[in-house]
Each structure stands twice: as C-alpha cells, then as structure tokens.
Amino acid sequence: MKQLLLAAGLLTAATAGYGQCEKKTVLTASKTDHLAADSSVERTDDGVITIEFDKTTFLVNQPDQGPIPGKVDSVACNWPTPYKVGKTRMKVTLTNPQGELQHFTVTIEGIAGKVTLLAVMEGQPSHKIRLIADKFEEKK
Secondary structure (H helix, E strand, C coil): CHHHHHHHHHHHHHHHHHHHHCCCEEEEEEEEEEECCCCCEEEEEEEEEEEEECCCEEEEECCCCCCEEEEEEEEEEEEEECCCEEEEEEEEEEECCCCCEEEEEEEEEEECCEEEEEEEECCCCCCEEEEECCEEEECC
C-alpha cells in the first residue's frame, strides 16, 4: 500500500511538472542583459520584453520594435514546481525584421523561484542574452 501511495505521489508530481510544458507560457522581464563569453555584462537595455512560447511557437515582443516570430524546433522541459523550479531547453528559429532566419538555443531555468532565460545564437557563442523574469506564468 505504501508503495502504491508513493508511486501515485511521484506520478502526480511528474504530471504537474510536465503539464506546464504543454501550455502557452509568457515570460516578462524589465531589462535585457547582453553578456560576453565569460558571462560578464557588456550592456543592459531597459524596457519591458515579453517572450511567449509553447511546444511549437516562440514570439519575442521587444520595446519599441515589432514582434519577432519564431518556431520551436525541439524542446526538453521539466518543472517539478511549475513556474518556480525547473528547466526548459529549446532550439528556436526566429525570423528577424529583414526576413532572415536566426537559430538560438534558449534555456529557461528556475531556481528557488528565480527564473532566468539565457539565449545563445548559433555561430555566436561568445554573445549571450539574459533575461531575469519579473513574471513567468501560463498565458491566459
């Protein structure tokens, strides 16, 4: 009986963490950090930026610019505590305003309720973009 209860508890926790991965999610940050190869901050841009994504789509809304649409090429997602503790790693293709395709690896990680997004453009591993989330939640 104890094993059955333990198995049910583990299944519930795994389903809750995976359930977030199935939903449209929005991350909102009030600044964007541009990092050097050693992860030191090269510059910071102020302004609210939102990232909306699910298993197939990725949309960046930057201040004073039009939206940058994209698609998710692959995703690995596990959030034991939804929107607070976990990790999502995506391969994303964005279409810039000039119509060119840009490929990124995007990692969103939550540790003790602090959620950070790190984006690295393919072919430019020495330049990283970091957002520290003000909000990270299901899009309603």
